[in-house]
Amino acid sequence: MLYIHVGQVERECIRTIDPYFNRNKSKDWFNRDDVKKIIKNIDLSIAVKDEYIESPVFGGMSPTKLSTGCKAVILMAVLEKPYIYATKCGDNCVPDILEISRNKDVHITLHHIMQFPESGFEAVIAESGKKVCTFGGFVDEYYRIRDNF
Amino acid sequence: MNTIELEIISNQYVCKFYFERRINVIKGDSGTGKTSLLELVRDTSPDIIKNISLDVLVADDLGWKALMTASKNAIIIFDDSNVIDSAEFAKCCYEYVVKNNLYLLIFNRESLKIEQNGEGSGYMPHISYSIDSIYRLCSDGINHWLEPFYNLNTFNQSSKLDICITEDSSGGFEFFNKLLNMLSVEHSDGGKSAIVDKIERMSIKDKNILVVFDRAAFGCEIEKFVNKLRDYNITVLDSYECFEELLLRSNLFLNNQEVKRVFNNLPAYANKYCLSWEVFFEKFLACITKEKPYKYLHGKRLRECYFEECGSFSFCTFELSQKCDLDIKGSKLDWLLKDTKYSYLLTFHDNGKNITRKMSAF
Secondary structure: OEEEEOOOOOOOOEOOHHHHHHHHOOHHHHHOHHHHHHHHHHHOOEEEEOOEEEEOOOEEEOHHHOOHHHHHHHHHHHOOOOEEEHHHOOHHHHHHHHHHHHHOOEEEEOOOOOOOOOEEEEEEEOOOOEEEEEHHHHHHHHHHHHOOO | OOOEEEEEEOOOOEEEEEEOOOEEEEEOOOOOOHHHHHHHHHOOOOOOEEEEOOEEEEEOOOOHHHHHHHOOOEEEEEEOOOOOOOHHHHHHHHHHOOOOOEEEEEEOOOOOOOOOOOOOOOOOOOOOOOHHHEEEEEEOOOEEEEEEOOOOOEOOOOOOOOEEEEOOOOHHHHHHHHHOOOOEEEEOOOOHHHHHHHHHHHOOOOOEEEEEOOHHHOOOOHHHHHHHOOOOEEEEOOOOOOHHHHHHOOHHHOOOHHHHHHHHOHHHHHHHHOOOHHHHHHHHHHHHHOOOOOOOOOOOOOOHHHOOOOOOOOOOOHHHHHHOOOOOOOOHHHHHHOOOOOHHHHHHOOOOOOOHHHHHHO
8 A cells, every 4th residue: 555644754754765775775676577667667777687777878877876766666666664755756656656555555755746647546645544546636635734734 | 147058968968958037946757867967067077068157056955055155156956955845945045046146956846835844933935936937857868958847728819718816916906807807806815825725615617717826926836726726727827927027018118118128138137136036027117116106016006097097087186197107098908908918818808898797607
């Protein structure tokens, strides 16, 4: 399940994605099929083996050169209990975030309107416990909570 | 300086950005090359060609304040910064951006709306920035460019409208109420941040709604506006900066050399004096009308001179009219807007003779 926190960023939430990722990455991550797919979908790059990645623009590169959004989604996939500041993620990260959250609990903080699909997904707004299944439902609950801060 | 350029060319990365205002927000998908841009900005290698109007500096969450305080004539880039929604950041913007001739390029998906809790510094106005300075970073892999992030339906002469909501509850509302007299015109009753709630409360999903807001200062509100009202038939005014800009573009100032000079080089004048163009237009209009019978003050009642025939209202006495440079007979609103940037608004004005549509619709 995807849990969306829209209030203040809590201490447990990873907000500084780049340094956290660069410090904690492990070469095994990049041999996983789900991580390879994320890198392909978001950064259009190929994780060849271990930490060797091929980008269509830069050629061979290290995972530290992946985009912040891509790193954030990889962390959602590999951490046991991910809690990530997903306002660092562009809208092209949405399909992968939803896919990961179908198989495990993923907590994210959002301080912007992420463009979820109009329908066909499930998430819980953490502050209210309200389940949302449509983009409109997410938008309404997001502003209901944030406007009453 | 009219347009700020930021061009960087290397064998793997080309970016050409042009912007006019002091506060610029850039959003976009992940993986479009933002991090690479920052690397190239910092890189002084001779193979990188840079055409940049001013020095470029990159702020981080620890040193941003010192950078804004001490830097002059520079573009400062904030990359996914955690400070941009703080009262301290807003305060620094108001204090140093114009004074130090700074242009901010803010890569961030959050609104610059200040988080109210925990700051303890009392009331702080949100940073006024234009919806036209919110961009999407686009890329084809090597080339990078900026496009407007928000594309709203804009008003044209074939637009079908039923109702108009204005952000302004004073002069602007009064003017639009007279001008669009074939429509029902209401104000949001709480400025720009109350527009969305007002429209939702009115239950007008089936109506064609013209919303008049000041684009020059609506940056903080636009995300909510677009997402909350996505099922409504909303139309907005194309490149309408604010009410004062509309008046300055009217025939009232057609032969005013100072106004001509300003509009011929608007970014240079507006950026020189104000963080927000909205404030610039307010001050400029107040300044050039201060000795006139049609004196304008932002937030105050609009004088009849802007919508009533000269000599037809009690304020326009014989003595005053002798000192006035206006003597317009017939419809003042027609005269004001005819052949101007905003003449299309006259489509919904019928000199007050026939307002059956307004009366029957609501």
